[in-house]
Amino acid sequence: xxxxxxxxxxxxxxxxxxxxxxxxxxxxxxxxxxxxxxxxxxxxxxxxxxxxxxxxxxxxxxxxxxxxxxxxxxxxxxxxxxxxxxxxxxxxxxxxxxxxxxxxxxxxxxxxxxxxxxxxxxxxxxxxxxxxxxxxxxxxxxxxxxxxxxxxxxxxxxxxxxxxxxxxxxxxxxxxxxxxxxxxxxxxxxxxxxxxxxxxxxxxxxxxxxxxxxxxxxxxxxxxxxxxxxxxxxxxxxxxxxxxxxxxxxxxxxxxxxxxxxxxxxxxxxxxxxxxxxxxxxxxxxxxxx
Amino acid sequence: xxxxxxxxxxxxxxxxxxxxxxxxxxxxxxxxxxxxxxxxxxxxxxxxxxxxxxxxxxxxxxxxxxxxxxxxxxxxxxxxxxxxxxxxxxxxxxxxxxxxxxxxxxxxxxxxxxxxxxxxxxxxxxxxxxxxxxxxxxxxxxxxxxxxxxxxxxxxxxxxxxxxxxxxxxxxxxxxxxxxxxxxxxxxxxxxxxxxxxxxxxxxxxxxxxxxxxxxxxxxxxxxxxxxxxxxxxxxxxxxxxxxxxxxxxxxxxxxxxxxxxxxxxxxxxxxxxxxxxxxxxxxxxxxxx
Amino acid sequence: xxxxxxxxxxxxxxxxxxxxxxxxxxxxxxxxxxxxxxxxxxxxxxxxxxxxxxxxxxxxxxxxxxxxxxxxxxxxxxxxxxxxxxxxxxxxxxxxxxxxxxxxxxxxxxxxxxxxxxxxxxxxxxxxxxxxxxxxxxxxxxxxxxxxxxxxxxxxxxxxxxxxxxxxxxxxxxxxxxxxxxxxxxxxxxxxxxxxxxxxxxxxxxxxxxxxxxxxxxxxxxxxxxxxxxxxxxxxxxxxxxxxxxxxxxxxxxxxxxxxxxxxxxxxxxxxxxxxxxxxxxxxxxxxxx
Numbered sequence: 001x002x003x004x005x006x007x008x009x010x011x012x013x014x015x016x017x018x019x020x021x022x023x024x025x026x027x028x029x030x031x032x033x034x035x036x037x038x039x040x041x042x043x044x045x046x047x048x049x050x051x052x053x054x055x056x057x058x059x060x061x062x063x064x065x066x067x068x069x070x071x072x073x074x075x076x077x078x079x080x081x082x083x084x085x086x087x088x089x090x091x092x093x094x095x096x097x098x099x100x101x102x103x104x105x106x107x108x109x110x111x112x113x114x115x116x117x118x119x120x121x122x123x124x125x126x127x128x129x130x131x132x133x134x135x136x137x138x139x140x141x142x143x144x145x146x147x148x149x150x151x152x153x154x155x156x157x158x159x160x161x162x163x164x165x166x167x168x169x170x171x172x173x174x175x176x177x178x179x180x181x182x183x184x185x186x187x188x189x190x191x192x193x194x195x196x197x198x199x200x201x202x203x204x205x206x207x208x209x210x211x212x213x214x215x216x217x218x219x220x221x222x223x224x225x226x227x228x229x230x231x232x233x234x235x236x237x238x239x240x241x242x243x244x245x246x247x248x249x250x251x252x253x254x255x256x257x258x259x260x261x262x263x264x265x266x267x268x269x270x271x272x273x274x275x276x277x278x279x280x281x282x283x284x285x286x287x288x289x290x
Numbered sequence: 291x292x293x294x295x296x297x298x299x300x301x302x303x304x305x306x307x308x309x310x311x312x313x314x315x316x317x318x319x320x321x322x323x324x325x326x327x328x329x330x331x332x333x334x335x336x337x338x339x340x341x342x343x344x345x346x347x348x349x350x351x352x353x354x355x356x357x358x359x360x361x362x363x364x365x366x367x368x369x370x371x372x373x374x375x376x377x378x379x380x381x382x383x384x385x386x387x388x389x390x391x392x393x394x395x396x397x398x399x400x401x402x403x404x405x406x407x408x409x410x411x412x413x414x415x416x417x418x419x420x421x422x423x424x425x426x427x428x429x430x431x432x433x434x435x436x437x438x439x440x441x442x443x444x445x446x447x448x449x450x451x452x453x454x455x456x457x458x459x460x461x462x463x464x465x466x467x468x469x470x471x472x473x474x475x476x477x478x479x480x481x482x483x484x485x486x487x488x489x490x491x492x493x494x495x496x497x498x499x500x501x502x503x504x505x506x507x508x509x510x511x512x513x514x515x516x517x518x519x520x521x522x523x524x525x526x527x528x529x530x531x532x533x534x535x536x537x538x539x540x541x542x543x544x545x546x547x548x549x550x551x552x553x554x555x556x557x558x559x560x561x562x563x564x565x566x567x568x569x570x571x572x573x574x575x576x577x578x579x580x
Numbered sequence: 581x582x583x584x585x586x587x588x589x590x591x592x593x594x595x596x597x598x599x600x601x602x603x604x605x606x607x608x609x610x611x612x613x614x615x616x617x618x619x620x621x622x623x624x625x626x627x628x629x630x631x632x633x634x635x636x637x638x639x640x641x642x643x644x645x646x647x648x649x650x651x652x653x654x655x656x657x658x659x660x661x662x663x664x665x666x667x668x669x670x671x672x673x674x675x676x677x678x679x680x681x682x683x684x685x686x687x688x689x690x691x692x693x694x695x696x697x698x699x700x701x702x703x704x705x706x707x708x709x710x711x712x713x714x715x716x717x718x719x720x721x722x723x724x725x726x727x728x729x730x731x732x733x734x735x736x737x738x739x740x741x742x743x744x745x746x747x748x749x750x751x752x753x754x755x756x757x758x759x760x761x762x763x764x765x766x767x768x769x770x771x772x773x774x775x776x777x778x779x780x781x782x783x784x785x786x787x788x789x790x791x792x793x794x795x796x797x798x799x800x801x802x803x804x805x806x807x808x809x810x811x812x813x814x815x816x817x818x819x820x821x822x823x824x825x826x827x828x829x830x831x832x833x834x835x836x837x838x839x840x841x842x843x844x845x846x847x848x849x850x851x852x853x854x855x856x857x858x859x860x861x862x863x864x865x866x867x868x869x870x
Contacts, residue, residue, distance in 0.1 A: 085658070087854075098653070102656075158643075163631070
């Protein structure tokens with residue numbers, strides 16, 4: 001049995017107990033992320049907000065945003081189960097369960113079983129075993145990341161090798177400590193400026209110049225991570241793309257080797273697809289099976 | 291337990307017993323609306339009708355019409371369960387169960403649980419408690435009406451207030467008895483002629499002049515209800531849009547405050563969507579769970 | 581109980597036992613069609629093939645082809661159950677289960693129940709009882725054929741009679757032995773040349789002249805069957821379209837009377853729809869319910 005998971009659950013329940021004693025009387029577990037007890041109903045809240053003129057439903061995914069995400073409706077596993085089985089659920093492509101329906105790595109890629117809640121919680125059973133969700137933390141859940149993070153450079157073929165010379169150089173540089181040294185200047189930084197260095201048609205800095213969300217133009221800019229200016233303005237910590245010594249945990253390397261799911265999806269397909277947002281919320285709410 | 295429902299079922303079964311004794315020997319309950327025993331198979335009937343040249347399959351929803359509705363195939367709850375879970379099942383929009391998956395009004399709008407057959411039969415549990423289906427009577431089932439009745443005026447935003455001055459005037463007039471008096475002449479009838487009286491870009495009578503399905507041009511026309519001429523020609527009773535003294539039961543008022551589902555759907559989307567028709571038939575056949 | 585089915589299962593298991601003893605130790609049944617034990621994982625194989633540059637993911641259904649079909653991932657009944665319930669799963673049209681959800685021929689066309697795995701294995705229960713799948717043999721499974729075989733001539737209406745004079749002549753000629761005689765010359769061959777002989781706008785030979793996959797221009801060509809040249813080149817046996825004495829088993833006759841499913845689907849819709857291919861593979865792998 002999965003004692004680790006059981007322990008996590010038990011511990012979460014314990015925390016919940018002390019943090020949200022008033023919620024215990026309620027019929028269902030409280031799924032709101034901050035465990036605040038909602039005193040009034042969703043519908044009453046909605047009408048109150050309508051009266052104050054706060055709400056607007058406009059544009060493509062507005063219904064999901066305003067009625068579901070902003071109000072933090074508990075997402076049920078029942079709906080997650082539907083998403084895993086539905087073709088084109090997250091954009092054009094096969095249903096998740098076609099390729100991931102068993103913990104046997106001979107029958108299912110990565111030994112990953114997305115056809116049951118237990119399988120989702122268990123993650124990839126093939127070595128190296130890795131979880132695909134971290135309950136409560138969608139940013140660290142590859143199940144979520146894989147749905148909206150396009151492999152770089154944009155438009156690179158699904159089966160482009162993940163161990164090409166340039167990719168391995170970046171990996172080694174990170175694993176060796178990601179130092180601002182001669183190796184970086186001579187063999188890493190030039191790769192980001194070079195057309196086709198990683199196999200696509202563009203250089204990295206064409207989309208990631210200094211002024212963009214991530215700048216790959218200098219050591220300093222790279223180490224400042226993603227959305228540096230925006231985050232600084234908001235007083236947020238930096239969001240690193242390089243973790244010195246750990247390529248596996250470094251988005252810079254991961255984005256060079258990890259294909260977006262479902263296989264073959266165009267990088268132009270909406271990374272804010274409403275079903276991706278709903279699945280993300282399910283993970284953030286704790287990815288409960290019941 | 292829901293004794294009321296049980297009683298309705300029991301009573302229905304009793305009726306069925308005396309009306310259709312020959313059907314009792316059959317393996318499955320008879321779903322045909324008039325409890326007539328079908329002596330020959332669906333397939334034989336179809337081929338007989340093909341030979342007589344009666345059948346045609348043309349246009350978008352013809353298959354559903356000719357093969358399913360005209361032949362009154364029993365719709366199973368199994369398929370209804372699919373519809374409740376499927377995104378875009380009734381036109382562009384989120385799956386029903388995302389917003390309505392619990393009887394707890396803090397987790398589900400109106401405390402409505404559309405994820406189980408029991409939940410559908412139970413209806414909205416939040417005060418004011420209301421059923422969403424009347425088994426056998428789709429016209430009185432809000433689950434059906436909400437899927438094809440556009441809020442008026444057409445194109446009005448989802449969150450436009452439902453308690454604006456004009457709407458409240460209409461409500462009060464109806465609740466006060468919907469009289470043909472000075473109040474009606476001076477403060478109600480003009481609203482139907484005024485552009486933007488209810489918030490949209492058009493006046494009511496632009497779409498509902500004397501010659502249309504419903505005329506809002508005079509007291510007499512309003513009280514004649516919907517499709518007056520057509521219904522008179524067929525010898526049918528009038529279909530009122532105003533029930534004096536009861537705004538809640540009056541379509542004229544309901545259409546001003548009730549948004550079409552799913553949220554954000556364009557009023558231009560087909561109100562005869564095949565899945566709406568199939569769900570409607572399931573209700574008409576008695577909305578059986580098995 | 582269905583002893584016949586049980587016997588087939590038992591016999592299959594017996595065969596499997598002797599043919600694939602090494603597989604028995606595995607956790608799950610071996611779904612690969614030749615019962616070969618796969619020594620390495622799907623993911624390892626994929627990466628090995630990526631390194632060798634063998635794999636490409638391009639075009640619409642490439643993901644299904646390269647990642648699922650080429651690697652023969654076991655298709656689960658769980659996904660098949662989804663396909664049977666999903667509207668438009670195999671191209672525009674109602675979900676299979678709407679018309680086929682019961683073994684009672686008064687409630688379901690052909691008494692066919694596609695809502696359970698048992699129902700699929702049982703097939704049409706209405707007389708003449710016929711299986712819809714032959715486990716392991718998708719080519720002989722009407723469930724598959726009906727999804728990608730357009731009724732001939734292309735574009736003929738769904739309800740065009742299946743017992744018109746021309747069709748009955750062809751049937752009789754086949755049942756009488758499909759001889760190369762005066763009947764054939766005078767009353768059969770001319771039908772294939774005549775515009776509208778079978779009700780469509782074109783003659784058969786407009787699409788099936790000598791140089792095409794099937795030639796209906798002479799007795800010899802007809803008896804050479806489909807894809808004669810291609811198959812001869814590959815050393816394959818002929819693929820007959822006429823089985824003398826057996827019109828029911830003859831594709832030439834069957835294609836004149838059998839509508840493609842779902843009802844009303846355009847013949848232009850992709851007969852290689854990825855979900856048709858996935859369902860086909862499920863049948864080829866043995867159509868297992870677990």
